[in-house]
Amino acid sequence: MRAFLLFIVSFLLGACQAEKPSIAKTEVDAIYTHGNIWTGNADMPTATTMAITDGRITAIGDRLPDELTSDNVVDLNGRFVMAGFMDNHVHFMEGGAALASVDLRDAASPDKFTRRIADYAKGLPEGRWVLNGNWDQTQWADDNGNAELPHREWIDPATPDTPVYVIRLDGHMGLANSKALQIAGITNDTPVPEGGEILRGDDGELTGILKGAALNLILEAIPAPSDDELMEQFAKAQDHALSLGLTKVHAVTAYPTETTMLDIFQMAKTRGIMKLRAQVSTPIESLQTMAEASKNGTGDELLRWGGVKGFIDGSLGSRTAWMSEPYTDDPSTTGLPMSNPAELGNFMLTAQDFGLELSIHAIGDQGIDRVVSYMSALGGKTLREKRYRIEHFQHPTADAIKALGRTGIIASVHPYHAIDDGRWAEDRIGPERLKTTYPFRSILDAGGIMTFGSDWPVAPLNPMDGVYAAVTRRTLDDKNPDGWIPEQKITVEEALTAYTATNAYSFKEEDISGTLEPGKRADFVVLSADPFKVDPNSLRDITVLKTVIGGESVYERGQ
Numbered sequence: 211m212r213a214f215l216l217f218i219v220s221f222l223l224g225a226c227q228a229e230k231p232s233i234a235k236t237e238v239d240a241i242y243t244h245g246n247i248w249t250g251n252a253d254m255p256t257a258t259t260m261a262i263t264d265g266r267i268t269a270i271g272d273r274l275p276d277e278l279t280s281d282n283v284v285d286l287n288g289r290f291v292m293a294g295f296m297d298n299h300v301h302f303m304e305g306g307a308a309l310a311s312v313d314l315r316d317a318a319s320p321d322k323f324t325r326r327i328a329d330y331a332k333g334l335p336e337g338r339w340v341l342n343g344n345w346d347q348t349q350w351a352d353d354n355g356n357a358e359l360p361h362r363e364w365i366d367p368a369t370p371d372t373p374v375y376v377i378r379l380d381g382h383m384g385l386a387n388s389k390a391l392q393i394a395g396i397t398n399d400t401p402v403p404e405g406g407e408i409l410r411g412d413d414g415e416l417t418g419i420l421k422g423a424a425l426n427l428i429l430e431a432i433p434a435p436s437d438d439e440l441m442e443q444f445a446k447a448q449d450h451a452l453s454l455g456l457t458k459v460h461a462v463t464a465y466p467t468e469t470t471m472l473d474i475f476q477m478a479k480t481r482g483i484m485k486l487r488a489q490v491s492t493p494i495e496s497l498q499t500m501a502e503a504s505k506n507g508t509g510d511e512l513l514r515w516g517g518v519k520g521f522i523d524g525s526l527g528s529r530t531a532w533m534s535e536p537y538t539d540d541p542s543t544t545g546l547p548m549s550n551p552a553e554l555g556n557f558m559l560t561a562q563d564f565g566l567e568l569s570i571h572a573i574g575d576q577g578i579d580r581v582v583s584y585m586s587a588l589g590g591k592t593l594r595e596k597r598y599r600i601e602h603f604q605h606p607t608a609d610a611i612k613a614l615g616r617t618g619i620i621a622s623v624h625p626y627h628a629i630d631d632g633r634w635a636e637d638r639i640g641p642e643r644l645k646t647t648y649p650f651r652s653i654l655d656a657g658g659i660m661t662f663g664s665d666w667p668v669a670p671l672n673p674m675d676g677v678y679a680a681v682t683r684r685t686l687d688d689k690n691p692d693g694w695i696p697e698q699k700i701t702v703e704e705a706l707t708a709y710t711a712t713n714a715y716s717f718k719e720e721d722i723s724g725t726l727e728p729g730k731r732a733d734f735v736v737l738s739a740d741p742f743k744v745d746p747n748s749l750r751d752i753t754v755l756k757t758v759i760g761g762e763s764v765y766e767r768g769q
Contacts, residue, residue, distance in 0.1 A: 245286035294457025298663030306447030328368035343376030362418030494520035517567035531574035594618025614658030
């Protein structure tokens with residue numbers, strides 16, 4: 211009898227199990243497990259597991275749906291994961307060219323400056339120019355902050371037959387040797403273009419230093435690189451960007467050229483070289499070209515276009531940022547509008563009529579005020595929807611900061627400049643104007659929209675350098691260990707958001723990128739440490755272990 215009862219129980223249990231529906235398995239391309247994932251999504255800020263299919267996030271959380279399965283399961287071993295970094299402003303090809311050229315950024319004396327150019331020139335074929343450089347005269351400043359600008363006579367003896375044109379790291383001032391001046395036809399009698407300067411010494415002779423619009427006199431004389439040279443420069447820039455966790459960049463350039471930035475990116479895409487997502491803007495003077503290129507669409511998820519970038523002024527380092535009051539260390543000048551402001555306003559109006567996106571470089575308070583006024587007049591009630599941007603926004607007035615929250619104009623900011631310029635900015639504009647300099651905290655508190663980027667190669671491309679700068683504001687000379695204008699510090703989360711979700715918003719892609727959520731792009735990075743947990747002073751020591759774009763690994767450290 212007992213055996214019979216056991217048989218009946220066993221039979222019934224088997225029947226119940228047979229009636230339980232089986233779970234249909236859904237194969238996904240990859241599952242990442244055991245991660246420390248910061249999603250950027252306020253509704254679910256953290257997760258441990260993420261599934262990816264067809265370049266999109268299928269699911270994310272601490273537990274995935276049981277039906278999801280994959281042959282490709284990646285154990286993150288507790289590593290920190292976040293959405294891929296985006297950079298709001300890079301001179302991409304200039305950066306690639308700089309990687310392939312002489313590096314003067316840390317030349318700490320006139321002698322080192324001269325020797326590096328001389329040594330580099332020795333290895334060049336006849337007729338090849340020495341370009342880029344990214345020098346900074348403050349590297350050899352005396353204890354009072356005074357620094358002599360380089361002179362063509364420093365380099366002429368070593369480069370009698372090699373043309374040299376090396377730019378200051380801000381891109382608004384350059385040094386040409388006598389050979390380059392000769393090729394460009396620049397003499398003591400050359401008229402100074404509007405918005406530019408041609409410096410002369412006490413003897414009335416050219417020093418080789420050109421500023422602002424005068425740079426065009428040299429640029430027009432430099433031979434264009436071949437397509438293969440351009441692609442080599444593109445590849446160098448892209449490899450560097452991917453190694454730093456960048457998944458998208460806004461590529462801009464300062465000057466119109468025969469081969470546009472868009473042409474170069476399209477060439478890289480056609481040749482199958484392009485892996486990094488990009489949004490490309492051309493100089494506002496070339497708006498007709500961009501309007502024509504946008505007639506049949508503005509690209510795809512890998513490469514987008516449809517914007518133009520203009521200049522209202524220069525930089526603080528070269529005293530060409532347009533200020534409302536004279537410079538403290540040179541009362542003879544308030545800086546330089548890079549072009550006729552009214553003409554820029556007309557360009558902006560035409561660009562809007564063509565439906566193009568606007569990004570305008572403005573650094574000085576007068577320049578910023580003028581651009582805010584122009585954009586406000588253009589956009590009207592729909593200004594916030596247009597997502598127009600002011601590039602740099604370094605030295606605004608308090609009223610300009612408030613205007614961001616009111617209008618929706620985006621501050622496209624580059625935080626590394628704060629810890630660089632903070633070494634000498636007070637000498638330029640005095641303590642009172644510093645109160646609203648690089649006002650990261652004030653922008654956010656006013657309800658403004660702030661995105662982050664590098665301005666590479668003017669500053670390092672590494673996003674973690676920018677996060678460090680925004681969070682610590684510790685200047686490069688270590689003279690401000692608690693932060694330069696510390697009340698303008700922001701949090702790690704705010705800085706990471708400015709490099710991810712807010713950049714996606716500025717690109718009008720907030721529905722498909724910027725955070726790690728189901729349906730969004732599988733663009734993410736794996737970092738060597740958790741930025742939320744390390745000492746803020748160690749943020750820039752964090753490295754990228756892996757960069758993924760559209761679910762595909764495009765960089766792995768050590769491979």
